[in-house]
Amino acid sequence: MQHYPDSILNLIRRISRLPGIGEKTAERLALHILRAPGQEAEQLARAILDLKAKTRLCSRCYSLSDGSLCRICGDPQRDSTQLCVVEQPADMVALEKSGAFRGLYHILGGVLSPMDGVGPDKIRVRELLTRVETEAVGEVVIATSTSVEGEATADYLSGQLARRDVRVTRIASGVPVGGDLKFVDQVTLKRAMESRRDVA
């Protein structure tokens, strides 16, 4: 690598710090940017700077937003009586892509993880409880991930919400659609069996 001039080495080093990008890929990308029209490189650099300058958190649901309210919170068509609790903005985007939910979201910004010192005060639990109390929320759908921490967070939230006058649900877990049973892990299979439902 040291056979490139410093300006290229510098970009290769910066790019290879990105997650999942090795040195080989970084080299390929840097050489592509070098060959690309100057305008393209400038727009890429500008987009990076703009991202940091313009993106902030929605004041209501804490998802990523360009303005004070995100697009979903500002949309009168959405059902504001349903609140879906997710860990991160990317989880919200995944749910939005599925088109399965038409309510509003609440981004926790993480999961409870006592081992890493993340208690209820480090994620947006208080903000969630405030929303449930002040907004006309009829149902809270807990859609944290099905990892150990995600499950523990879901348990904690349902405990906190149980005392409130609100329906609390949890997204179903089981065998993924299109999943071959022999490739599904045992814990998931056990869960799928326990959560089996009548079909006829």
Added chain:
Amino acid sequence: MQHYPDSILNLIRRISRLPGIGEKTAERLALHILRAPGQEAEQLARAILDLKAKTRLCSRCYSLSDGSLCRICGDPQRDSTQLCVVEQPADMVALEKSGAFRGLYHILGGVLSPMDGVGPDKIRVRELLTRVETEAVGEVVIATSTSVEGEATADYLSGQLARRDVRVTRIASGVPVGGDLKFVDQVTLKRAMESRRDVA
């Protein structure tokens, strides 16, 4: 994707234009840059702009350089009587990594490709001939790739150089080291067989 605010969408779009980067990876990288400290994003953007502003071609061998002469051409330790002809700067870097060559390079900037309208005047053939005439070159190693165009370019160059008082060689081609014969293509095997050498 349209569920992200514009500033993020814009960066995702720009990143996914890079070669080999799909929309999913672009999303992951954009979210990483968003979470990373502001300084890191700024340095990445700066490195992109610097690359375009500072990188130029070495006036002697046409490899990428920060100055008028590249590091190799400016190194008195290198053997200036040997000239290795490659297609692109990345080929030079690959050879440098191998440590097999201690001479100077000449970057053609492409290969002959009549189908794409690339004739000898579109790559740096004239510059090569001038160097052979004006510099004290004893050997020209043609290290264009072993593709059809690379071979044709090598043939053309050796024809041009044959009239000059210089040794002209071509890098060997054959079965890669560590290569399993049953996975090597037929053309390579044929070449390896034709180029067999006495070992005892």
